[in-house]
Amino acid sequence: MRYLKFLSIVFIIFFGMAMSITVQADQIQLNAALSTPVMLADKKQTVFLRVGLTGLHLKKQNVAPINVVLVIDKSGSMGGEKIRRAKDAAIMAVERLRKDDIISVVTYDHQANILLPATKATDQNRIITAINKLRAGGQTALYDGVEKAAKEVRKFLDRKRVNRIVLVSDGLANVGPSTPKELGALGASLSEENIAVTTIGLGLGYNEDLMSQLAEKSDGNHAFAENATDLVRFFDHEFGDIFSVVAQEVNVTIIGVEGVRPIRVLGRDAEIQDQQVSVKLNQLYGGQEKYILLELEVPPTKANIERIIAGVAVVYRNLGADASERLSSMVSATFTNSPQLVEEKTNAVVMTAAVEQLAVEKNELAVKRRDEGKINEARKILIDNAKFLAEEAAKYESKSLEELSEKNKIDAQNLDERRWNRQRKMMRGEQYRYKKQQNY
Structure with missing residues (x-):
């Protein structure tokens, strides 16, 4: 009222x-x-x-202090280059912190552990030493990792701080709650506490629906890092956002x-x-x-x-x-009473946004049909979507709609079994970026 x-x-x-x-x-x-x-x-x-x-x-002097938890999957599949790159990305993030910022590090395999309790970033060498001790091995208790991270955030939860969880995982959650609905509910509850969760899926083994739901319900970011070498770049983008809230x-x-x-x-x-x-x-x-x-x-x-x-x-x-x-x-x-005047006064910026969102809905429908095994139907949806976008791009002189049209054409060509796992992750990532106007 x-x-x-x-x-x-x-x-x-x-x-x-x-x-x-x-x-x-x-x-x-x-x-x-x-x-x-x-x-x-x-x-x-x-x-x-x-x-x-x-x-x-x-x-620069007005940037809010941050309260961030890095949650790093250290299950067996994260061995080798993946864990090395994850540590490099985490260390890069630590080096950007200021003395009044709060950081903690949570790791998880078959269970979650607090590698570094929430602390002020006054001794970066100690924090980096803790991160360098990371070793991979075990299963994937993702839900437990996020819950432990939330407890660390709450130690310094403050409306004057940017409160964020940044999660990296390359695997399926196979210990504890493990469905998109359960992780989405966790994200929604954290959003009520003004805690956002950003999820970065690494490689081709993670569940993109689960990771995107966790991010979406908490209003964080979500990204698909196909290669371990992408992690530093995504962390750089993410902390650029965190430091600009x-x-x-x-x-x-x-x-x-x-x-x-x-x-x-x-x-x-x-x-x-x-x-x-x-x-x-x-x-x-x-x-x-x-x-x-x-x-x-x-x-x-x-x-x-x-x-x-x-x-x-x-x-x-x-x-x-x-x-x-x-x-x-x-x-x-x-x-x-003039249709011509209506057309002349149409707002191209608003219509471009509407066309983008309607096209994303069609793209999501294509994923659903492909999941059901209806490859030809999914391909037709994407081809029709590309045509619709191209027509609207010409109508509103929109470069972004042209680009989205081309992406739908590419999506339509990559629905076969051999390429679908990778393609699905790319499509989910793009859908998320358009729906949330994500910067990266």
Whole structure:
């Protein structure tokens, strides 16, 4: 109710302003825009609302302290180059830490062990010495490893810190809870504590559904590292994100106005209740944009009328000021009898985002059909998807849609048994990146 009351005030203040609006606070820029800000009159129709949140660049002295746990699989399959590269990546991360940052290291094989309890990074040599003691051997108690990591994070859990678990694994979870649903539930519970989990799957032996669910439900990152040599690069990207967090506990509320009905949010989990939509983002990064894409149903409206379609309220924790802050906006549309004017005023940025998310859904369906053994059906879905993307790329002059079209063509060529394990991991990784607007 407090959001409804808050947005009612917003509508009174901003009524009659532009069809889309950009507002900015200390750490975040908010841009809310409709796919068709000019709509056909006297017709019930759907429209996409894109709510973009961009983190502003931080000055080095304003970077928040971090509280990170490295969780490293040391089961038998991690032997040789894999464990060596994992240690190299962990050491690179340690060398980037500052004295007030907190780090711990958890390892797991048939059970989880705390290699380095949560501690301030004041003695990097001691931490590096501990990491260098890692040896591989045993099975894969992944769930236990994440639970132990969560306990280490909680020792210094602080709203003023960036709280993160970074997990590396090359194998299937075969000790303890081991399904995507169970690991997703664990990720969701950690998200409630404002702890994000990033998962890096190494090689071709891990369960990509399990790893991506754990990351998705906690709003972390997910990556497929085909070769051990990729680990340092992915750790570098990951810690680049960690050291650029500008806001946490980001809660976005969108309310449809006067009969405008929310239908669904594409690519992200959301709670929809009547005309109100709620979405939580764990963290926002400086210099990066995350967006929420909402499909709305708009009732018939007479021509030559401008009406508010939805209001947006964002509440987040500003890490620099250690305080909660608000941003708000609203979007309106005008109505016309001219289809040509509707087309001319279509927002290409919003439509590109919508096409991407719809294409990802088709790509996910192709994976499902391939898992069912329906290779020809999966291939047709991908070929049709590539054609759809190419047409939309030309329509909206979008390089990103062209690239996604080419990726779907490649996906369609790699569905045979010999290549499917690798291809599936690549497809899951790409799906995750597009849905979450991941930077790497």
